[in-house]
Amino acid sequence: MKRLSIHLLWLSTVALTLSGCAMQPPQAWEKGNLARKEMTMDADPLDQAFTQHVYFSKESASGGSGVGGGGCGCN
Amino acid sequence: MAATNLTLPLDVNDPSREPRSSAARIGAISLAAFALPGLMITSAQAEAAPEDGVISLKYQTYRDSQPGLDRIRVNAPALHVFAPIAGSWSVEASTVQDNISGASPRWHTSISGASKMEDRRTAADVKLTKYFERASVGMRFAYSDEHDYRSNAVALDGRFSSADNNTTWFAGISTSRDTINPVNGIVENEHKNVSEFMVGVTQAWTKNDLLQFNLTYVRGNGYFNDPYKLVDQRPREKNQTTAMLRWNHFVESNSTTIRSSYRYYSDSFGVRAHTLSGEWVIPVAERFSITPSARYYSQRAASFYFDPVYDPVIGEPYPVGAPKFYSADTRLSSYGGITVGGKIEWRYDKNWSFDVKYERYEQRSSWRLDGGGSPGLAPFRAQFAQIGVSRRF
Numbered sequence: 001m002k003r004l005s006i007h008l009l010w011l012s013t014v015a016l017t018l019s020g021c022a023m024q025p026p027q028a029w030e031k032g033n034l035a036r037k038e039m040t041m042d043a044d045p046l047d048q049a050f051t052q053h054v055y056f057s058k059e060s061a062s063g064g065s066g067v068g069g070g071g072c073g074c075n
Numbered sequence: 076m077a078a079t080n081l082t083l084p085l086d087v088n089d090p091s092r093e094p095r096s097s098a099a100r101i102g103a104i105s106l107a108a109f110a111l112p113g114l115m116i117t118s119a120q121a122e123a124a125p126e127d128g129v130i131s132l133k134y135q136t137y138r139d140s141q142p143g144l145d146r147i148r149v150n151a152p153a154l155h156v157f158a159p160i161a162g163s164w165s166v167e168a169s170t171v172q173d174n175i176s177g178a179s180p181r182w183h184t185s186i187s188g189a190s191k192m193e194d195r196r197t198a199a200d201v202k203l204t205k206y207f208e209r210a211s212v213g214m215r216f217a218y219s220d221e222h223d224y225r226s227n228a229v230a231l232d233g234r235f236s237s238a239d240n241n242t243t244w245f246a247g248i249s250t251s252r253d254t255i256n257p258v259n260g261i262v263e264n265e266h267k268n269v270s271e272f273m274v275g276v277t278q279a280w281t282k283n284d285l286l287q288f289n290l291t292y293v294r295g296n297g298y299f300n301d302p303y304k305l306v307d308q309r310p311r312e313k314n315q316t317t318a319m320l321r322w323n324h325f326v327e328s329n330s331t332t333i334r335s336s337y338r339y340y341s342d343s344f345g346v347r348a349h350t351l352s353g354e355w356v357i358p359v360a361e362r363f364s365i366t367p368s369a370r371y372y373s374q375r376a377a378s379f380y381f382d383p384v385y386d387p388v389i390g391e392p393y394p395v396g397a398p399k400f401y402s403a404d405t406r407l408s409s410y411g412g413i414t415v416g417g418k419i420e421w422r423y424d425k426n427w428s429f430d431v432k433y434e435r436y437e438q439r440s441s442w443r444l445d446g447g448g449s450p451g452l453a454p455f456r457a458q459f460a461q462i463g464v465s466r467r468f
Contacts, residue, residue, distance in 0.1 A: 025241040026282035033283050033325040038332040038356040038364070041277075041287055041321055045169065046133045046155050047418075047432065047461060054137055054459055058438070060374050060406055061340035061348035063291055064319035067271040068230025068249030072196060072219045075406070 041065075124206040125165055128158035133463035135171075141453045147177045158468075163206045170199040196221045209236040217251075223302075226253040230271075241279040245289075248272050257302035267297035283325040291317040300402075306393055307402045309379065315342040332356040345378030346407065349444060352414075362422040368434070370414040373444035377407040382450055408449035411442025425467070432461045 026034065033039065042048050042065070056062045057074035137149040153171035160166055173196040200217035210233065217228040230249035236242065253267040275289035293315040300307045321336040333355050340348040352370040359365055379400035394401040416434030423429065438455040440448025 023278070024281045025239065025279055028239075030282040031279070033327070034279055034285055036325065036332070038334075039285055039323050039325055041285075041323065041334075044131075044430070044463075045157075046131050046135075046153050046171075046463060047430075049155075049169070049171070050133070050135045050151065050153065050461060051434075051459070054436075054457070055372075058139075058406060058436075058455075058457070059348070059372060059412065060342070060344070060346040060377070061317070061338070061350060061372070063271070063293065063315065064289060064317040064338045064340070065321075067232070067247040067273045067291065068215050068217060068228050068251075069200075070217045070219055070226035070228030070251035071224075071253045071267060071269065072198070072226060073221045073224030073255070074196075 123208075124163045125157075125159045128156070128468045129465055130157075130468065131155045131463060131465040133461050135459070135461045137457065137459045139455065139457035141455055145177065147175060149176075150174045165204045165206070166201065167204070168199070168201040170197070172197050194221055209238070209240075210234060215249075223257050224253065224255055226251055228252075243277045245275040245277070246273065253297070255298055255302065259302060261302045262298065262300075265298035267295060267299065269293060269295040283327060285323040287319075287321040289317075289319045289321075291315075291319075293317075301404055304402065304404055307404060308400050309402055310344070310400055313343055315340065317341075330358055340374075344407065346374055346376070348372065348374035364420045366418040366420070368414075368416050368418070370412075372412040372414075373442070374409065374411075375443075376409040376449055377402065380404070380407040380409075380449070382408075405449075405452055405455070408440065408452060409443050410438050410440045410448045410452065411444060412436060412438040413442060428465045430461070430463045430465075434459050 037043050052062070053072075053074070056072075062075075131154070133153045133155075135149075135151040135153060137147070137151070139146050151171055151173045153169065155167075155169040157167045158165065173194075175192075175194040175196070177192065196219060198217070198219040200215060202213055202215035204211050204213035212233045213231070215228075215230040215232075217226075217230070219226040228249055228251035230247060232245065232247035235244050249271045251269045251271075253269075255265040255267065256263060271291060271293045273289060273291040275287060277285065277287040280286045293313075295313045295315075296311055299309040299311065299313050317338060317340050319336060319338040321334075323335075324333045325331075326333065333353065335353045336351070338348075338350040340346070340350070350370070350372045352368070354366050354368040356364055356366045379398060379402055381394040381398075381401055381403055383403040394403075414434050414436040416432065418430060418432040420428060420430045436457040436459070440450065440452050442448065
């Protein structure tokens with residue numbers, strides 16, 4: 001029951017956050033901000049690779065943002 | 076990783092985005108990621124055939140400790156290259172070498188904390204991508220080699236964008252084969268085979284919001300034990316499900332950017348985990364930015380994890396009774412982890428940029444999301460830092 005509550009809490013948080021910001025897809029001339037480097041999901045590949053490798057070696061959970069890396073002896 | 080094409084206007088008012096040519100600023104930019112467990116390479120790349128290449132070099136360090144004891148140190152130089160070729164193709168490659176030294180984990184391992192160990196891991200990957208009008212297809216090969224562990228992986232992914240370029244769908248599959256030959260000889264030529272399946276979508280939610288949702292299913296079979304743990308017997312099958320939501324928001328009033336993500340993870344070992352992270356990119360001068368960041372992680376223990384109890388007479392801990400599977404690996408225990416850090420980036424000119432990043436990480440059983448972490452574990456701390464340089468060409 002406690003776990004269900006936690007899941008519902010997360011989902012509610014996301015839903016409430018998104019509901020406060022209704023989808024208004026930009027027109028072609030409105031995409032300047034979205035195209036900024038800092039708005040990319042993975043602007044620094046080596047940074048991401050290193051950081052996620054550290055977590056991969058120290059935590060049970062991994063992945064979620066891509067496929068195909070293979071394993072290593074660190075975990 | 077899903078991707079979204081964003082058509083740029085000519086007059087993007089951002090000094091950091093100086094155009095190499097006016098034509099280079101027109102067209103589609105796509106946000107694509109490719110994160111790899113193990114190698115964990117991610118990339119941002121053009122969905123339409125890219126015109127610019129980039130080469131990046133980083134020196135990365137990692138050091139962890141428990142109270143009164145320094146443990147592992149890793150120094151890792153890494154190189155990444157992304158280059159357009161032949162008009163509608165790109166090639167991307169990276170390599171890293173982890174130089175590992177220090178004392179192995181003090182608890183729950185057959186190599187005591189007093190032991191010195193050294194190791195070296197060399198990893199490399201290469202990806203070839205073909206671009207079409209609103210789509211791309213990529214194939215990747217990855218390799219990782221240590222003296223006792225070798226992994227080979229191949230992946231195929233595809234992306235397709237809507238006509239208005241506000242939505243991009245992604246699908247990817249991969250398979251990997253690992254070979255394990257531990258130095259203690261407890262097993263020889265053991266294997267682990269893993270297949271991954273992922274679908275995702277990236278949506279330009281508003282002119283200042285980019286959302287991405289990914290679902291991943293991972294199916295693995297083979298040797299999942301840690302050969303260096305004294306008492307460690309895990310199932311030979313492990314299936315994982317991950318849901319990840321990422322949200323980037325540009326704040327127009329102060330030109331800062333907030334990047335956030337939430338990941339839910341579940342596996343057949345019984346582990347359930349939540350990961351929440353955030354970064355705030357703050358421009359502090361025309362070419363400088365600072366990015367404070369924070370991350371919270373919480374996991375429930377694997378169903379076969381047992382709390383170790385050290386007995387001065389018996390010595391090493393063993394599970395009660397005769398369970399089929401058992402492990403005292405702290406990475407399978409219940410705990411929470413917090414990371415705080417920051418990054419400074421300096422764009423010297425339109426081609427050169429430099430960055431420095433530092434983070435501190437700590438695990439405590441009491442930091443688990445709803446309390447009730449595994450007892451008897453010492454806090455675990457780590458620091459990681461990076462210094463890097465990039466050049467566009």
